[in-house]
Amino acid sequence: MTLSPNEAADTLRDIAAIETRSQRVYGYHRASPFLILWGILWVVGYGLTAVWPQRGNAVWIAILAIGLAATFAIGSRGSAKVDARGIRRAAIANSRWVFPAIALIAFAFISSTFAVMGPVSGRQIGAFIPLVVAAGYALRGIWAGARFVVAGAVIATLVLGGFFLLPAYFELWMAGVGGGALILAGFWFRGV
Amino acid sequence: MEQPDAIIHQPLRLKIMAALKALPRGERLEFMRLRAILRATEGNLGAHIGTLETAGYIKVEKDFNGKKPRTRVSLTEAGTHAYAEYVVFLRAILDGESSPASIGVATHAD
Numbered sequence: 001m002t003l004s005p006n007e008a009a010d011t012l013r014d015i016a017a018i019e020t021r022s023q024r025v026y027g028y029h030r031a032s033p034f035l036i037l038w039g040i041l042w043v044v045g046y047g048l049t050a051v052w053p054q055r056g057n058a059v060w061i062a063i064l065a066i067g068l069a070a071t072f073a074i075g076s077r078g079s080a081k082v083d084a085r086g087i088r089r090a091a092i093a094n095s096r097w098v099f100p101a102i103a104l105i106a107f108a109f110i111s112s113t114f115a116v117m118g119p120v121s122g123r124q125i126g127a128f129i130p131l132v133v134a135a136g137y138a139l140r141g142i143w144a145g146a147r148f149v150v151a152g153a154v155i156a157t158l159v160l161g162g163f164f165l166l167p168a169y170f171e172l173w174m175a176g177v178g179g180g181a182l183i184l185a186g187f188w189f190r191g192v
Numbered sequence: 193m194e195q196p197d198a199i200i201h202q203p204l205r206l207k208i209m210a211a212l213k214a215l216p217r218g219e220r221l222e223f224m225r226l227r228a229i230l231r232a233t234e235g236n237l238g239a240h241i242g243t244l245e246t247a248g249y250i251k252v253e254k255d256f257n258g259k260k261p262r263t264r265v266s267l268t269e270a271g272t273h274a275y276a277e278y279v280v281f282l283r284a285i286l287d288g289e290s291s292p293a294s295i296g297v298a299t300h301a302d
Contacts, residue, residue, distance in 0.1 A: 003196075008285035011206070015279070018207045019214035021229050026215055029225070192228065 024145035028189040033074050035151070035189060038133075039182030041067045043175050046126065050171035056122055068103055106132065123170050127163040130178060131156055147192075151185040199247045200278045204232060205240045209275045212250065212267040220253065220264035241265060249274055 003011075045063040049056045075098070110129060114120055120128070134156035141148030158181055162173035200206050211229050212221060221229075227237050244250045249271030253264045267275070 003282075003285055005286055005288070008282045011203075012279070012282050012286070014203075015206060015210035018210040018229065022211040022214035022221070025225060025229055026219070026221070192225070 025192045027144045028147055028192045032186045032190040034071060035182050035186030037070055038067060039179045039186060042179030042182055046171045046175035050175060126174060127159050130159045147189060154181055196281045197274050197278050200274055205244055208240060208244060209271060213275050220266040223263040226265060
C-alpha cells in the first residue's frame, strides 16, 4: 500500500473535520448543564418577580448569587474528575479563572451600559441582560458550533417578542418561555 | 522516511484517534457519543477500539451511570505520541519529503 500526496491531503482533511466535530460535540456537552441551570434560575427569578415585583431586586441578587456559585461548582466538578487522574493540572488552574472573569466582564459591561443609557425600567433590565447572554451564545457559536448560534437567536427572538408584544406579561413570559427555552436548549445540546 | 504506524493507518482507527485528540488532555468520550461523531456502526467501532486498546493507544473504562452501563475512552500518552507522529508522516508526504513509492505500511492490521 502506498500513499500519494492527494491521499495524504484527503486524510488530513478528514481528520481535521473529525477533530472539529469532536470539539463541537464536547463543547455542547460541557455547556448543557449550564443552560439547564440558568433556565431553571430564569423560571424561578422571573416567576418570583412576576408575583412580587416590589421584591425584584432582592430576588435577582439571590438568583445571581446562587447561579454564579452553581456555575463555578459545575465548572470545577468537571475539571476535578480529570485532576483526580493526575492530568491537566495546568489547564484546570487556568479554567478556574474563566467563569469569574466572564462574570466580572459581563457585570462591568451591563452596569456601564445601564449607567450610560439610564434611567431604565425593571422590564428593560429584564430584557437587556438575556439579550447580552443571547449575543454571547451567538458569538460563541461562530467558533464552537451552530447550536450555540441557534440557541442565541431563539433566546433573543423570545426576549424581544415578549418585550414588545406582551409588555404586561413580560416576566411571566420570560419565566415560562425564556427559561423553558434555555432548559430545552440544554437537553438539545446534551443529545448530540 | 519511517514507515507509518500500521495500527493508526486504518481509516476508522485514525478517526477514533482524531476524535479523542481533539478533546482536552485526559478527557474521556462516551462510546455512544464517539459513535455519533464518527457515524460508525457499533460493532465496527467496538472492534477497532479493542485494537487500539490492545496497542496501548487508548484507555477504555466501563462503569455505570446510574443504572445504565457506560463505556468511555480516552487517549493515552502513547496514543497521543503515535497520532502526532502519523500526522507528521502525512504532512511530510504533502511537503514532498518522500516519494509515493517509498511510502508504505510495514504490516496491515485490520
